[in-house]
Amino acid sequence: MQIQEPNARSAFDWIGGEATIHALVERFYDLMDLEPGYAALRAAHGDTLEAARQKLFWFLCGWMGGPQHYTERFGHPMLRARHLPFKIGILERDQWLACMDQAMGDVGVDADLRARLQNSFFQTADWMRNQGV
Numbered sequence: 672m673q674i675q676e677p678n679a680r681s682a683f684d685w686i687g688g689e690a691t692i693h694a695l696v697e698r699f700y701d702l703m704d705l706e707p708g709y710a711a712l713r714a715a716h717g718d719t720l721e722a723a724r725q726k727l728f729w730f731l732c733g734w735m736g737g738p739q740h741y742t743e744r745f746g747h748p749m750l751r752a753r754h755l756p757f758k759i760g761i762l763e764r765d766q767w768l769a770c771m772d773q774a775m776g777d778v779g780v781d782a783d784l785r786a787r788l789q790n791s792f793f794q795t796a797d798w799m800r801n802q803g804v
């Protein structure tokens with residue numbers, strides 16, 4: 672990802688490092704579990720979200736320009752391939768993005784960074800769609 676602050680800090684530093692990314696991922700999956708508006712997204716996941724919590728945290732650290740925890744453990748993310756077993760249509764994509772945006776708001780991500788991240792999340796989530804609807 673190419674997001675950088677004007678003074679060239681990485682998105683990882685800008686957001687507040689691992690502590691904020693950890694809080695963000697926890698809030699994201701808590702909301703997915705709690706909010707009726709994310710039920711289709713929740714249904715695309717298994718019974719437990721524990722593996723997803725751990726892996727998204729590792730992934731986002733590297734994706735934002737911080738430590739490469741995910742690739743050190745699993746190699747190239749191959750996100751589209753890894754998501755093929757799950758139904759991802761427009762509904763799931765939009766719920767993922769709304770859930771993440773709400774989580775970013777709840778943990779207080781800077782408004783400028785939040786908008787840039789949301790744009791990058793959209794590109795990634797849209798590319799992962801494997802159903803037309």
Ligand code: HEM
Binds near residue numbers: 719720723730
């Ligand atoms: C668009 C809607 C999306 C849906 C429905 C979805 C669903 C899922 C599901 C069901 C898993 C498996 C969780 C588990 O192992 O228990 C998963 C894993 C994962 N997702 Fe997503 N996801 C979406 C978008 C995204 C986006 C936009 C990102 C990154 C920005 C992302 C990053 C990841 C990562 C890193 C994993 C772990 C992959 C692995 O190593 O197995 N996902 N996702």
